[in-house]
Amino acid sequence: MGIRTGQQYIEAIKSRQPEVWLGGRRVTDVYNEPVFQQPIKEIAKLYDLQHDPDYQDRITHVCEETGERVNNAFLNPTSKDDLKARSELFEVYARATFGLMGRTPDFLNVVVTGMASNSWFLDKYNPDWSKNIRNYYRYIRDNDLFLTHAIINPQNDRSKASYEQEDMFTHLGVVEEKPEGLVVRGAKMLATLAPITDEVIIYSFPGFQPGDERYALAFAVPIDTPGLRLLCREQMQDGKRSYFDHPLASRYEEMDAVLAFNDVVVPWDRVFLYNNVEAANLLYPKTGIAQQPAHQSGVRGYVKLAFAVEVTCRLADSIGVDNFLNVQTDLGELVQSVEVIRSLLRVAEYEYETTETGEVRPAAAPLETIRGMLPTMYPRAIEVMQTIGAGGLLMSPTGNDFANTELRGDLDKYYAGRAGVSAEDRVRLFKLAWDLCGEAFGQRLLQYERYYTGDPIRKRAIFYNQYKRKATFSMVDDALDGAAELLKNDDKKIERTVN
Numbered sequence: 001m002g003i004r005t006g007q008q009y010i011e012a013i014k015s016r017q018p019e020v021w022l023g024g025r026r027v028t029d030v031y032n033e034p035v036f037q038q039p040i041k042e043i044a045k046l047y048d049l050q051h052d053p054d055y056q057d058r059i060t061h062v063c064e065e066t067g068e069r070v071n072n073a074f075l076n077p078t079s080k081d082d083l084k085a086r087s088e089l090f091e092v093y094a095r096a097t098f099g100l101m102g103r104t105p106d107f108l109n110v111v112v113t114g115m116a117s118n119s120w121f122l123d124k125y126n127p128d129w130s131k132n133i134r135n136y137y138r139y140i141r142d143n144d145l146f147l148t149h150a151i152i153n154p155q156n157d158r159s160k161a162s163y164e165q166e167d168m169f170t171h172l173g174v175v176e177e178k179p180e181g182l183v184v185r186g187a188k189m190l191a192t193l194a195p196i197t198d199e200v201i202i203y204s205f206p207g208f209q210p211g212d213e214r215y216a217l218a219f220a221v222p223i224d225t226p227g228l229r230l231l232c233r234e235q236m237q238d239g240k241r242s243y244f245d246h247p248l249a250s251r252y253e254e255m256d257a258v259l260a261f262n263d264v265v266v267p268w269d270r271v272f273l274y275n276n277v278e279a280a281n282l283l284y285p286k287t288g289i290a291q292q293p294a295h296q297s298g299v300r301g302y303v304k305l306a307f308a309v310e311v312t313c314r315l316a317d318s319i320g321v322d323n324f325l326n327v328q329t330d331l332g333e334l335v336q337s338v339e340v341i342r343s344l345l346r347v348a349e350y351e352y353e354t355t356e357t358g359e360v361r362p363a364a365a366p367l368e369t370i371r372g373m374l375p376t377m378y379p380r381a382i383e384v385m386q387t388i389g390a391g392g393l394l395m396s397p398t399g400n401d402f403a404n405t406e407l408r409g410d411l412d413k414y415y416a417g418r419a420g421v422s423a424e425d426r427v428r429l430f431k432l433a434w435d436l437c438g439e440a441f442g443q444r445l446l447q448y449e450r451y452y453t454g455d456p457i458r459k460r461a462i463f464y465n466q467y468k469r470k471a472t473f474s475m476v477d478d479a480l481d482g483a484a485e486l487l488k489n490d491d492k493k494i495e496r497t498v499n
């Protein structure tokens with residue numbers, strides 16, 4: 001089939017009945033559930049872009065194996081141009097959603113492509129795993145599927161390993177092997193967009209210990225697999241709020257869910273790794289599933305930061321405060337932070353690495369630096385937005401107020417911005433900003449930037465430790481050696497105090 005249309009994606013959603021729980025009730029019609037409907041349509045637009053003549057060549061390519069057109073997320077990059085093709089896709093999708101939807105289909109499609117093109121790694125442990133991931137890659141590529149993932153154990157007692165938790169199957173683990181597949185039980189989190197996807201893939205960050213064998217697993221199943229329960233967080237909007245009052249929250253809410261597996265049978269041909277602590281710990285470092293998706297996240301994060309900064313600049317301009325030095329300094333800082341991330345991305349793409357098998361990966365250090373810096377840069381942009389918007393963020397009237405002719409005169413007068421900015425334009429802008437910096441929707445976006453791919457605190461510590469293993473810090477020796485050399489000949493001797 002190759003690239004899907006938005007309508008084909010919607011038909012797929014309508015055809016399935018995943019076990020979705022939301023606010024204490026079972027959702028029986030995902031497509032018509034108000035909170036899911038607009039996000040489904042936003043994802044559908046991304047599928048449609050693949051058929052848009054203005055975008056098709058930029059975000060898709062003809063697959064050598066099938067001759068069909070497929071998304072660039074399924075491209076195994078073997079050159080700098082391939083990386084650029086990937087980057088272009090990431091940016092087109094990110095700009096279509098202002099970077100506010102983190103788990104658009106490209107993200108996990110890149111993960112699976114990375115696993116499949118490094119299947120040699122799994123081959124060492126079990127040739128079936130390697131064959132399974134390659135077949136799965138072909139299946140999602142040729143059917144253009146949308147995946148969610150859950151790689152974290154639920155937050156129970158983090159001081160204990162999975163096997164030490166009170167109930168052996170609190171964290172997702174294997175109960176038994178059957179002829180038809182593995183039976184798995186327990187939970188994983190935090191599957192963003194799960195209710196509106198086609199499939200879920202399970203794998204984990206490294207950190208398994210001996211004793212964790214039953215939890216060391218990777219597999220994929222359809223999202224409506226019997227026994228798989230999707231426990232959604234509280235919705236942040238009811239799906240009925242107006243586009244005038246909530247121009248972003250009404251469109252881009254990404255539902256997150258804990259996945260509870262109640263004796264789910266995973267067919268053997270969908271098992272990619274199982275009962276092997278070493279393989280589970282090496283999956284990330286060996287298969288490029290850190291770097292390739294981090295490229296997507298970096299581009300997406302860059303667009304999201306740039307968007308927040310643009311909103312803040314327009315906010316300041318609309319009420320004439322960007323003539324003040326303090327405001328200019330804050331805005332300058334934000335624009336520079338966008339430039340930092342943009343530059344890091346370009347460095348990552350320019351200083352790419354080629355693996356022994358010929359896969360081209362964006363450089364790890366700049367991508368990891370983006371990962372380390374965005375969790376402070378994005379919240380800072382939001383803080384400046386709150387500071388500059390000040391009380392105005394809280395006093396916006398609604399679309400219904402503007403529609404009321406009795407009020408309209410007052411609104412046009414009291415809510416107008418600087419000369420040339422009408423009341424309606426100013427209020428719409430402030431509402432856009434409030435969705436980002438005040439609404440629960442915006443708080444989730446902030447938390448997303450901090451945690452979407454693991455704990456930034458530990459990740460930065462790991463980054464330093466890896467850096468230290470390679471670094472010699474030799475400039476320090478050069479400086480000390482130079483001074484020691486001079487000391488021999490010079491009269492600037494060590495001063496000694498004589499009592």
Ligand SMILES: Cc1cc2nc3c(=O)[nH]c(=O)nc-3n(C[C@H](O)[C@H](O)[C@H](O)COP(=O)(O)OP(=O)(O)OC[C@H]3O[C@@H](n4cnc5c(N)ncnc54)[C@H](O)[C@@H]3O)c2cc1C
Nearest residue numbers: 149150151152155189190191192447448451452454455457
């Ligand atoms: C909005 C959002 C969307 C997400 N989407 C997805 C998704 O689609 N798929 C997915 O799999 N995951 C997703 N995640 C989950 C994300 O991977 C986790 O939030 C992240 O890995 C951090 O884990 P945690 O939330 O369990 O925090 P914890 O690991 O429980 O950490 C809690 C606190 O304790 C500290 N801490 C914990 N353990 C240690 C330790 N050993 N040493 C030192 N300090 C420690 C941490 O620094 C942190 O401050 C998402 C998260 C968010 C917020």
